[in-house]
Amino acid sequence: MSYVSSVFQRIKVRNANEPEFLQAVEEVFKSLEPVLEKHPEYISANILERITEPERQIIFRVSWVDDQGVLQINRGFRIQFNGALGPYKGGLRFHPSVYIGIIKFLGFEQIFKNALTGLPIGSGKGGSDFDPKGKSDGEVMRFCQSFMTELYRHIGPDVDVPAGDIGVGGREIGYLYGQYRRIKGVFENGVLTGKGLSYGGSLVRTQATGYGLIYFVDEMLKHNNKVLQGKTVVISGSGNVAIYACQKATALGAKVIAMSDSNGYIYDENGIDLPLVRQLKEVERKRIRSYLNFHPEAQYIEGCKNIWSIKCDIALPCATQNDISLENAKTLVANGVIAVGEGANMPCTNEAINYFLENKILLAPAKAANAGGVATSALEMSQNSMRYYWTFEEIETKLKNIMVTIHSNAAAASSEYGFGYNLVAGANIAGFKKVADAMMAQGNY
Ligand SMILES: NC(=O)C1=CN([C@@H]2O[C@H](COP(=O)(O)OP(=O)(O)OC[C@H]3O[C@@H](n4cnc5c(N)ncnc54)[C@H](O)[C@@H]3O)[C@@H](O)[C@H]2O)C=CC1
Numbered sequence: 373m374s375y376v377s378s379v380f381q382r383i384k385v386r387n388a389n390e391p392e393f394l395q396a397v398e399e400v401f402k403s404l405e406p407v408l409e410k411h412p413e414y415i416s417a418n419i420l421e422r423i424t425e426p427e428r429q430i431i432f433r434v435s436w437v438d439d440q441g442v443l444q445i446n447r448g449f450r451i452q453f454n455g456a457l458g459p460y461k462g463g464l465r466f467h468p469s470v471y472i473g474i475i476k477f478l479g480f481e482q483i484f485k486n487a488l489t490g491l492p493i494g495s496g497k498g499g500s501d502f503d504p505k506g507k508s509d510g511e512v513m514r515f516c517q518s519f520m521t522e523l524y525r526h527i528g529p530d531v532d533v534p535a536g537d538i539g540v541g542g543r544e545i546g547y548l549y550g551q552y553r554r555i556k557g558v559f560e561n562g563v564l565t566g567k568g569l570s571y572g573g574s575l576v577r578t579q580a581t582g583y584g585l586i587y588f589v590d591e592m593l594k595h596n597n598k599v600l601q602g603k604t605v606v607i608s609g610s611g612n613v614a615i616y617a618c619q620k621a622t623a624l625g626a627k628v629i630a631m632s633d634s635n636g637y638i639y640d641e642n643g644i645d646l647p648l649v650r651q652l653k654e655v656e657r658k659r660i661r662s663y664l665n666f667h668p669e670a671q672y673i674e675g676c677k678n679i680w681s682i683k684c685d686i687a688l689p690c691a692t693q694n695d696i697s698l699e700n701a702k703t704l705v706a707n708g709v710i711a712v713g714e715g716a717n718m719p720c721t722n723e724a725i726n727y728f729l730e731n732k733i734l735l736a737p738a739k740a741a742n743a744g745g746v747a748t749s750a751l752e753m754s755q756n757s758m759r760y761y762w763t764f765e766e767i768e769t770k771l772k773n774i775m776v777t778i779h780s781n782a783a784a785a786s787s788e789y790g791f792g793y794n795l796v797a798g799a800n801i802a803g804f805k806k807v808a809d810a811m812m813a814q815g816n817y
């Protein structure tokens with residue numbers, strides 16, 4: 373058994389009930405054999421076991437009163453996974469599926485993603501099994517206030533800086549920041565990112581993950597003598613990442629023909645009417661099926677997974693983990709897909725990733741392709757520290773440069789370690805080396 377496999381066996385035993393975390397670790401480890409061969413010092417320093425064990429895991433009770441006056445109890449999490457490069461940084465997810473294994477997989481991915489941005493941020497992730505769907509603004513506010521009443525003691529602008537993820541957008545960040553400020557009695561807005569523009573938020577943060585994804589995919593296509601213009605695109609999800617990926621892909625000349633939510637998907641061969649989707653999702657918080665009230669010529673199909681049976685050139689999974697199974701991957705390849713860009717975290721199963729790579733499909737891996745969100749969060753932290761704001765154009769230029777650099781670093785690392793042009797391996801290696809070197813320099817913590 374190889375060294376990497378033997379370490380993975382130990383990690384499996386230690387984290388036996390966390391399949392998503394083990395999936396994420398296995399995917400990264402698959403790229404590391406040649407790195408460890410060239411750098412045996414990482415083996416003597418036991419970097420693999422250290423990097424897979426969070427520095428700190430916080431689990432707490434969140435009690436809040438619903439609109440009927442009933443006391444509800446949820447579980448809150450914050451994992452401070454790796455602080456070697458900077459303050460712990462990463463989003464909060466509010467979704468009923470959240471448990472420690474989900475937060476650990478997300479925090480683990482965040483280590484390498486944040487390293488790839490080239491900015492001084494470590495990795496953290498958190499959230500709760502609270503379901504914001506169908507809750508009133510008052511219920512969401514009381515939940516956020518209770519969540520922050522515990523979380524505030526563990527975070528800070530130089531300690532740990534949470535942001536949004538599934539179920540946590542501008543509304544939730546506002547309530548969370550308000551409670552932090554109330555408890556601490558200071559205007560310390562660098563403690564959270566994704567804030568509203570009136571109290572320290574950054575221009576472009578709302579658009580950043582989706583725009584960054586498209587910049588990355590565009591770069592990957594150009595590198596392979598292909599163009600985005602004129603391509604048909606299918607996007608899963610209709611949340612923050614999906615909406616702004618759709619906007620930028622359309623602006624660059626592609627045609628987005630389908631989007632989904634957790635109930636089903638819409639197919640509009642004329643191209644998705646994005647202003648309508650934004651109104652329905654961002655303002656009215658409705659299900660995506662209501663798109664048909666305005667576009668009866670479009671189709672709504674129940675069941676979100678079937679979206680991958682639509683013929684398209686480019687597939688952008690932007691909803692949640694394990695969205696594209698091996699079966700979905702086979703269908704996409706049979707239908708002629710040329711590229712897949714992972715907007716969500718770990719949206720393809722490991723079997724689907726292998727199938728795409730074996731079939732020479734261009735694959736933009738999540739930890740590189742969706743890094744624009746956290747990179748722009750780091751730019752928000754810089755602006756808060758400077759007490760200054762950059763313009764939209766300044767930030768978008770920085771974002772674009774970061775995505776182009778991540779692509780070239782991942783491509784270079786892949787080639788250096790014998791993987792050819794394989795951005796999955798390249799992103800893992802480039803991210804890993806940066807963090808491993810910082811950990812080595814800081815002793816055996
Ligand atoms: N918001 C950000 O800046 C970043 C988000 N991501 C990842 O992108 C993905 C989407 O996040 P956001 O757009 O921020 O969240 P969001 O809450 O704005 O939207 C999530 C979307 O996914 C759909 N969805 C959720 N669970 C689903 C399920 N089980 N099956 C099918 N669809 C489901 C929802 O209906 C919604 O359309 C997540 O994987 C997140 O971790 C990654 C990097 C940054």
Ligand SMILES: O=C(O)CCC(=O)C(=O)O
Nearest residue numbers: 462463535537745746749
């Ligand atoms: O902006 C951030 O800090 C978090 C973004 C995030 O959660 C992610 O990259 O998955």
